Amino acid sequence: MASGDHQTVAIPAGSLPMGSAITSSGRISAARRPESEPVLPPFRRDELVALDEALIRATRDAGARFSVYIGDLGTDAFAGAEAVLHSVPEPEYAVLIAVSPNTKDIVVLTGTKVEYKLGDKVAQLGVTAAIPPFQRGELIDGLIAALRVMSAAVKPPTA
Template identity: 35%
Template sequence: MAHGEVVPTHPTGLANWNPSVGPTGSEDHPLTTSQLELLDDVIREAERFTGLRFSAYLGDLGANTAASAESLLDGLGPDAPYAVLLAVSPGQRVVEVVTGPEAARRVSDRAARLAVLGVVSACTDGDIGGALVTGVRHRTTG
């Protein structure tokens, strides 16, 4: 997967993915403090394990979700070539995984697809925080 290439991640055909199910937090703070701490720990572990930069985004991705995800990756500046971005937009029922060119050489498309499946499964259960954690973990083990 080259820089800017987005793994096809729209969960079409997954009728059980209900975007109205989500975290128990408020709209301004959809994840609890413990969920954020766990996500931070998992990202730090993934970065230490792989030497890559991991980033997670939760929110609306606009009309062109792939372009928005690519823009978020580019926003990582000099880290972008070595970055893996997991973007989840529950309201749009979209998960995007984007990698920089150096990260793409080291993390397989299979891992990205497994990450998406794990994210969708956790979202189906209403666990958005767990979905982000699962996505990052799959990206390092697939």
């Protein structure tokens, strides 16, 4: 997809909470009531911006829709990550990096339409790049490293 192009994703009616919408990039934007307390993420704003930029660049460079999930994956991390993959927009074109910080599990899954170029070897490169920052407690830096390495592994060389 070229820069500036948009795709429409069909979301079943009533599947999003009231006040929520899916942006053209596939992210969910949600409003909150003025009286409700904001839920602050465990990451700084600059970290979230850097992760967002890395997701955008990796998606553009690799021609696949990259997503990141941070949270509990359950007792079977692979099954938990598969459930997350099936909930993202266009899962057949998705690459999911799922991290369960409490159990220290990292799972990388690819959709059926992109697995030919983002297979196990590319996933292993991404995990290998993420491990040193993760060991230092730098979760966002590890995710960004994984995104960069994986997208670079499939990006066509420039002249």
